[in-house]
Amino acid sequence: MNSSVESKQPSEYQDTLQILMEIPFFAGLPLEALKLIAYFCRRETFKPGEFLFREDEVDPSAYYVLSGTGTLLLEQAPAPLQTISEGRFIGGLSLLGDMKRLFSLRAEQQLVCIVLTREKFRKTLDQFPNIIHKIMETVAAEVYQWEKGCLHQYDLSCAGGKMSIGVSLL
16 A cells, blocks of 8 residues: 555545454454555445345445444334444445345434445455455454353243354354
8 A cells, every 4th residue: 555545535544544443343454454445445424214225135335333323123123123323333244245134224313434345345355365364253253252242131941042042152
């Protein structure tokens, strides 16, 4: 990465680079790879009521919320799942492969996000193929922590409860 790339939009680029360093999905990657990822990111603004993605669609993008709020929805459920606001990273697994979204994300207030597409992410992998190992380790650790946190929700004394826990715990 040369300085002409970095000077393209210095403030926005530097801000994006700093944010990427703090997202667990990207943390620990070599600086040169992070610089390229930051270069590939774009900022998008979503108006209130606009969907970033819809349940059951394959969306090849990951989003980091810079400002505003959004609502996670199951389209057939009567109530929203949760509110999403500044500092949330959503959709990292979509960078690794096609996945249908399990929920929809709708902007409630103007929502400004850093967006990275799978296509651009794969260009980074082409130049830095060894980073996939670090990312997979991070994903595995995040899944482990998520499942560990969910264990208290299950009645492990009944067979149905044991069958509901994640496959990484089997």
